Amino acid sequence: MKRQIEIFTAGCPVCEPVVQLVKETAGKDCEITFHNLSEQCESKICVSKMKEYGVTRVPAIAVNGRLLNCCTKIEITKDDLVKAGIGSY
Numbered sequence: 001m002k003r004q005i006e007i008f009t010a011g012c013p014v015c016e017p018v019v020q021l022v023k024e025t026a027g028k029d030c031e032i033t034f035h036n037l038s039e040q041c042e043s044k045i046c047v048s049k050m051k052e053y054g055v056t057r058v059p060a061i062a063v064n065g066r067l068l069n070c071c072t073k074i075e076i077t078k079d080d081l082v083k084a085g086i087g088s089y
Contacts, residue, residue, distance in 0.1 A: 002031045008050060008060040011036045018059040 007022055009015035019034070026032055035046035037058060053060075053067040060071040081087065 002029055004064050005030050005032045006035060006049065006053075006062040007032065008035045008037060008046070008053075008055050008058050008062075010038045010058045012038075015059040018061070022061060 005022060005026060007019055009019060022032065035049060037046060037050060040046055053062050054072065055067065057074055061068050
């Protein structure tokens, strides 16, 4: 059974090295699907998968339907912005 890898990107220079790393690392037992969120596919499957997996930043990688831990660590919150002095005078 092939390992299902899904890569969520914005099609930008920040995402491209991660895409290349996955391509180089994946073996013949891996099937890679790309979700370019800046272009959004016609069926909107990329957006529904993004919500299902809880993707909050890109690039992000899911393997066999689960978002990798390294892709879940950072989420910008309003509290973070306020603590940085944004919006407060």
